[in-house]
Amino acid sequence: MNHPTEPKADKSGVRRHNLSLVLRTVHEAGETTRAAVAARVGLTRPAVSSLVEQLLDLGFLVESGKTFSGQAGRPGTVLKPADTGPAGLGVEINVDYVTVCVVDLTGTDRVRRTEHLDNRDADADADADADAAGVLARAARIAAEALEAAAALRLAPAGAGLALPGLVSGGSVRQAPNLGWNEVPAETLFAEALTELRPGTAGLPLTSDNEANMAALAELWFGELGDLRTFLHLTGEIGVGGAIVVHGELLRGAHGFAGEIGHLVVDAEGPRCRCGSRGCLEQYAGQAALLAAAGADDVPDLARRAEAGEPRALAALAEAGRMLGRALSGAVNLLDPEAVVLGGIYPHLLPWLTPALTAELADRAVSGLWTPDAGRLRPASTTTDASRGAAALVLHDVLADPLAYATPIGG
Amino acid sequence: MNHPTEPKADKSGVRRHNLSLVLRTVHEAGETTRAAVAARVGLTRPAVSSLVEQLLDLGFLVESGKTFSGQAGRPGTVLKPADTGPAGLGVEINVDYVTVCVVDLTGTDRVRRTEHLDNRDADADADADADAAGVLARAARIAAEALEAAAALRLAPAGAGLALPGLVSGGSVRQAPNLGWNEVPAETLFAEALTELRPGTAGLPLTSDNEANMAALAELWFGELGDLRTFLHLTGEIGVGGAIVVHGELLRGAHGFAGEIGHLVVDAEGPRCRCGSRGCLEQYAGQAALLAAAGADDVPDLARRAEAGEPRALAALAEAGRMLGRALSGAVNLLDPEAVVLGGIYPHLLPWLTPALTAELADRAVSGLWTPDAGRLRPASTTTDASRGAAALVLHDVLADPLAYATPIGG
Numbered sequence: 131m132n133h134p135t136e137p138k139a140d141k142s143g144v145r146r147h148n149l150s151l152v153l154r155t156v157h158e159a160g161e162t163t164r165a166a167v168a169a170r171v172g173l174t175r176p177a178v179s180s181l182v183e184q185l186l187d188l189g190f191l192v193e194s195g196k197t198f199s200g201q202a203g204r205p206g207t208v209l210k211p212a213d214t215g216p217a218g219l220g221v222e223i224n225v226d227y228v229t230v231c232v233v234d235l236t237g238t239d240r241v242r243r244t245e246h247l248d249n250r251d252a253d254a255d256a257d258a259d260a261d262a263a264g265v266l267a268r269a270a271r272i273a274a275e276a277l278e279a280a281a282a283l284r285l286a287p288a289g290a291g292l293a294l295p296g297l298v299s300g301g302s303v304r305q306a307p308n309l310g311w312n313e314v315p316a317e318t319l320f321a322e323a324l325t326e327l328r329p330g331t332a333g334l335p336l337t338s339d340n341e342a343n344m345a346a347l348a349e350l351w352f353g354e355l356g357d358l359r360t361f362l363h364l365t366g367e368i369g370v371g372g373a374i375v376v377h378g379e380l381l382r383g384a385h386g387f388a389g390e391i392g393h394l395v396v397d398a399e400g401p402r403c404r405c406g407s408r409g410c411l412e413q414y415a416g417q418a419a420l421l422a423a424a425g426a427d428d429v430p431d432l433a434r435r436a437e438a439g440e441p442r443a444l445a446a447l448a449e450a451g452r453m454l455g456r457a458l459s460g461a462v463n464l465l466d467p468e469a470v471v472l473g474g475i476y477p478h479l480l481p482w483l484t485p486a487l488t489a490e491l492a493d494r495a496v497s498g499l500w501t502p503d504a505g506r507l508r509p510a511s512t513t514t515d516a517s518r519g520a521a522a523l524v525l526h527d528v529l530a531d532p533l534a535y536a537t538p539i540g541g
Numbered sequence: 542m543n544h545p546t547e548p549k550a551d552k553s554g555v556r557r558h559n560l561s562l563v564l565r566t567v568h569e570a571g572e573t574t575r576a577a578v579a580a581r582v583g584l585t586r587p588a589v590s591s592l593v594e595q596l597l598d599l600g601f602l603v604e605s606g607k608t609f610s611g612q613a614g615r616p617g618t619v620l621k622p623a624d625t626g627p628a629g630l631g632v633e634i635n636v637d638y639v640t641v642c643v644v645d646l647t648g649t650d651r652v653r654r655t656e657h658l659d660n661r662d663a664d665a666d667a668d669a670d671a672d673a674a675g676v677l678a679r680a681a682r683i684a685a686e687a688l689e690a691a692a693a694l695r696l697a698p699a700g701a702g703l704a705l706p707g708l709v710s711g712g713s714v715r716q717a718p719n720l721g722w723n724e725v726p727a728e729t730l731f732a733e734a735l736t737e738l739r740p741g742t743a744g745l746p747l748t749s750d751n752e753a754n755m756a757a758l759a760e761l762w763f764g765e766l767g768d769l770r771t772f773l774h775l776t777g778e779i780g781v782g783g784a785i786v787v788h789g790e791l792l793r794g795a796h797g798f799a800g801e802i803g804h805l806v807v808d809a810e811g812p813r814c815r816c817g818s819r820g821c822l823e824q825y826a827g828q829a830a831l832l833a834a835a836g837a838d839d840v841p842d843l844a845r846r847a848e849a850g851e852p853r854a855l856a857a858l859a860e861a862g863r864m865l866g867r868a869l870s871g872a873v874n875l876l877d878p879e880a881v882v883l884g885g886i887y888p889h890l891l892p893w894l895t896p897a898l899t900a901e902l903a904d905r906a907v908s909g910l911w912t913p914d915a916g917r918l919r920p921a922s923t924t925t926d927a928s929r930g931a932a933a934l935v936l937h938d939v940l941a942d943p944l945a946y947a948t949p950i951g952g
Contacts, residue, residue, distance in 0.1 A: 297908055305909065360795040374875070376792065383787075383877020384771040385908065390874040393907045395867055397809065407870070407905040456806055459818070460871050463801040464785070466794020494818040496804045497708055497796065498716065 342371025455490025702931025753782025866901025
């Protein structure tokens with residue numbers, strides 16, 4: 131029964147909101163005191179103390195033995211987010227690997243598993259649905275192992291985020307050309323496989339999004355962006371993913387499919403792409419295309435060859451840089467971001483990609499703001515990736531309404 | 542003196558807000574009654590009556606003699622926005638014409654003047670600043686004439702909006718390649734010229750933006766979009782302008798320069814563009830490029846030639862359509878809009894542009910949502926243009942805080 135005008139319901143709504151406010155304040159500060167929280171959120175010290183007691187009881191906060199005097203007055207006991215209890219499970223399923231991480235309320239990656247696998251549909255004529263179910267079952271198996279390790283650290287998942295390399299909406303992958311997936315109910319398949327391995331995860335809240343969007347969220351929440359809030363985020367993998375962040379919010383588009391910069395046409399008559407078009411950016415700057423053009427085995431091998439001055443590797447990187455610059459000039463002309471953040475494989479290859487990339491961007495960006503020395507191009511932080519973004523999305527929900535997560539869901 | 546905690550200051554702020562609420566409600570309804578307004582905004586009838594009296598006194602609303610009974614009860618006198626008093630002055634300066642309109646509070650275009658002129662910088666070596674000042678002075682002269690006609694209708698400008706074909710920020714045109722303008726203080730030059738002709742306009746609030754953004758606003762406010770709130774708006778002129786509307790709001794980017802779809806590269810080795818790049822969309826689908834390729838004098842002539850089946854005209858239109866489709870596929874992949882609205886010269890040419898455009902878009906848009914029969918491509922309304930959008934921006938400010946415009950500024 132819902133009586134929105136009843137004072138008690140209102141009061142409990144206000145308390146619920148204030149619990150979130152206090153928890154978020156401690157989370158952002160890392161370490162703080164009741165007095166500093168009160169000063170920060172504008173509530174009285176007794177009110178904050180009462181809220182803090184409840185958060186301590188529920189296991190969202192812990193007290194440290196030490197005391198310190200903040201700017202807000204007399205010394206107080208130090209409060210921190212708990213490093214046990216509710217955690218975010220992040221799962222990135224990409225074309226050639228699966229990464230799973232468990233992130234605690236302090237924002238720390240506590241468990242991490244990566245397995246390199248070829249998740250691509252081996253045979254285009256084979257049963258793609260069975261392939262998809264198999265890939266999601268493998269991801270669930272890795273997640274189950276990570277949750278077991280997390281349980282030993284007294285961490286229980288409050289939810290799981292799935293980062294997927296394709297067009298994602300309503301819990302399904304609508305299309306993932308590089309996996310050969312169409313209309314795959316990813317959340318359902320993952321949840322079924324995980325529940326079989328760990329029955330305690332039944333009913334675990336799931337959320338899913340494109341891996342590039344998740345990587346951009348990780349950059350926004352855990353990266354080193356400073357004041358940067360309007361940017362384009364590229365992740366170079368087998369596919370080239372893109373995410374658009376405007377004033378700190380993901381731009382998802384009308385159906386959640388925005389950001390597909392990997393399929394911007396850079397040469398209309400270029401090679402056929404798995405998406406059905408021709409000459410898409412990822413046919414030049416995607417990992418598979420780039421390694422093939424360079425004759426390299428993997429990204430470290432490519433970097434070694436470039437370092438050694440091998441002409442074929444340098445030519446492939448210059449071509450990829452030129453095509454990245456061409457596609458980015460289009461994106462920059464359309465979106466006018468403050469910066470472009472390059473993640474995935476690109477941070478390792480920037481020395482060789484950058485010259486052609488910045489020259490092309492300077493020539494073609496109409497605003498004149500993209501000169502090579504403008505510093506608008508930057509590598510993604512080494513501590514962020516899509517799995518961390520997926521876990522952060524769960525933590526975000528916990529911070530927004532801790533009471534909803536007060537009874538830990540088994541894992 | 543500002544005492545935000547003083548009850549009186551709060552109350553007058555609330556009343557000011559409610560005046561706006563009532564005026565906007567009448568504006569949206571077109572015709573309504575006090576009772577219907579009260580039901581709509583959730584204020585008591587006496588409160589609404591008092592607000593309405595003030596808006597009547599100040600000349601923002603009028604009563605019509607007739608009465609009608611709405612769903613909200615007993616018959617009431619009909620209220621309408623005034624068609625005299627504060628009006629929006631909209632000025633569009635484009636490459637080959639200037640349009641000025643005066644729009645009253647009912648949203649009706651009451652005065653309109655268009656002059657076809659070549660505003661382009663005749664000689665790239667000449668003094669571009671003098672050219673820019675001359676163009677803005679001509680626009681001010683046309684605006685002064687329109688204001689004189691408006692004064693005869695008892696309309697006084699509450700502000701002026703300038704729609705300009707280039708990158709606009711802080712009242713200046715940062716860059717307008719097709720005009721040869723760089724760092725032109727457009728608002729200041731226009732205001733100086735207008736004040737000289739009509740001294741009463743001294744101090745008139747000015748706002749300025751890219752003409753494509755203004756055209757998209759006009760489409761949003763006066764067009765026939767129905768529920769459509771996330772779309773890409775293209776205006777075909779000498780340049781090809783673009784505006785991005787997401788959930789009913791213009792996406793302006795970090796510096797206000799977003800939407801430059803005319804400079805998306807469709808052929809990297811194509812003709813040199815005035816922006817400095819090569820193979821930009823506007824080198825194929827801009828008005829000048831299209832007429833030159835078709836050997837036509839103007840858009841009506843081009844349509845006649847296409848109608849007559851002239852091969853050169855048909856080939857130019859098919860090529861422009863293909864390039865529009867190619868650029869739009871990139872924009873659609875990045876932004877995932879619900880629809881693309883084509884304005885400017887395009888609505889007149891759609892029968893010949895559409896086949897190649899939709900084929901290219903269907904092949905290259907990764908979501909599969911852009912099949913030729915999906916109905917996501919639509920012509921702009923014939924009653925909207927950038928000058929109307931510029932005037933609407935002024936009216937928007939009046940509706941948001943009528944008291945700020947209660948003393949009409951002379952015109």
